[in-house]
Amino acid sequence: MSWFAWGDPARARALDPGLRDLVSQVLRAPLADLPPVPEERVELAPSRLDERLRGLLAGVVGPGHVDDGDAARLRRSGGKSTPDLLLRRAGRADPAPDAVLYPADHDQVQRVLEVCSAERVAVVPFGGGTSVVGGVAPLRGGLRAVVCLDLRRLDRLVSVDTASMTAVLGAGVRTPRAEALLAEHGCTLGHLPQSYEYASVGGYAATRSSGQASSGYGRFEDMVVSLRAATPRGTLDTGGPPASAAGPDLGRLLLGSEGTLGVITEVGLRIRRRPEHVLDEAWSFPDFATGVDALRVLAQSGIRPTMARVLDEAETFVGAAVGGREAAPGCQAVLGFEGTGAEVDVRAAAAREAMAGAGGTPLGPEPVAHWRDNRFSAPYLRDSLLSAGVLAETLETAAPWSGLLPLYAAVSGALTGALEGEEGGAVVMCHVSHTYPTGASLYFTVVTAAGAAPLERWGRAKRAASEAIAANGGTITHHHAVGTDHLPWMAAEIGPLGGEVLRAVKAALDPVGVLNPGKLIPAP
């Protein structure tokens, strides 16, 4: 994984000249050539790990699994948000962890937490490192050092039970490997976020992730049936039986806990049979409001597409232009159905009737095929844009159906207002891709000229959008999690007592406060 860009360096491409001209025209700004600084010019503060502490940690994970070299520390100095990448591209990787540890199993994780609590060392759990909210920022939290706990060696399929349709995976298993391991048993997880190449199952649980097929397979938390976590106070095992009334569900406390309450080492998951049949259909709507309402009708009717998304006019246009295609006027929706042949046909026929009834015009399967072919390429395009002096970033929220369009207008307006000006223009796009009977998410993508001070420029826009979200009944995050970036809005979202509850649980499980300081939990 690249230290300054999204993913596989072999997939990086320069912007093609046609697209470069189009972007420059639309943003009213000349494009630049801004390569990242060479790796040897990135300055890291020296590691604070002294010999004694190094020896203690090596005694737990083995000397070959403690790395305080600059290359490892640089690659764990942050996540993959646009501000993270801008900082690293400019040669700024401070803070970096003092060392990276690679534990082999649950017991080693447990012992690392005990040593770090005794020695007052902060621990940042690291799955795929794809956080876009500062979740893996190596903050010391006033402690004497900070280590990154890279969970990549917890990469086993622990067990699979095809009678119950469950599987237990090590927390460090990344999605392609999870799917390959489950495919050997004819099964799938069906969790496909855009970050799927690198993100881990432990990270998904810790952030309550949501994938592109959430309409059919559910959010990641809906798939979790059990969790094993190491905490500084000992091991917490939750779940197992299909349902239980034995008090509040402690597993729910760990889901979304972002490494602040414990390190998830194993995730028990509901799995599905691999689909025999996939059926896709795209639709055109005169405008976003009509398309959104069509998705509401579907979500409330019980007709469950496996994947359903509707793009606003701007995203419909830009998506087609980037692919060198022409979009039908208005906005586009894409639906996908997976399952066994007959059942897929029944669901698709019912959806067809609902979409036509809601004002849609069928476009056939081809636009969905195009979307499927390109759905994981946007992060690579972001890298090309950054190299050309163009900012591209995303943010997301969710609201009840009745408040969704006013929220969309408020956030779009806030972003445009914060970014339009002398430094150029901004394209603000949005889609709905996670729907529920009661509401849906909104996912915004912003492309704008980087300007002279890109971090400050994006910071202003993000603040304006977050204020608009809070003022218009949205959640500060539907699936990216809280991390450091959304923390200023967390206290208002959960209220003073909510904050107190989280701090009390944290004090019970992590009395020294070594686990991922500075994330998720509002200060009193």
Ligand SMILES: Cc1cc2nc3c(=O)[nH]c(=O)nc-3n(C[C@H](O)[C@H](O)[C@H](O)COP(=O)(O)OP(=O)(O)OC[C@H]3O[C@@H](n4cnc5c(N)ncnc54)[C@H](O)[C@@H]3O)c2cc1C
């Ligand atoms: C290009 C791109 C596209 C994305 N698309 C999506 C998307 O479609 N849907 C979506 O939901 N998210 C998306 N994300 C965000 C990100 O991929 C998710 O938050 C993902 O769940 C993080 O998984 P990870 O393994 O990379 O976790 P990390 O980034 O390593 O960690 C995330 C947080 O969880 C904690 N953590 C990680 N593993 C554990 C563990 N085992 N135990 C306890 N705490 C842990 C970390 O300390 C951190 O606070 C995207 C990110 C990028 C860069």
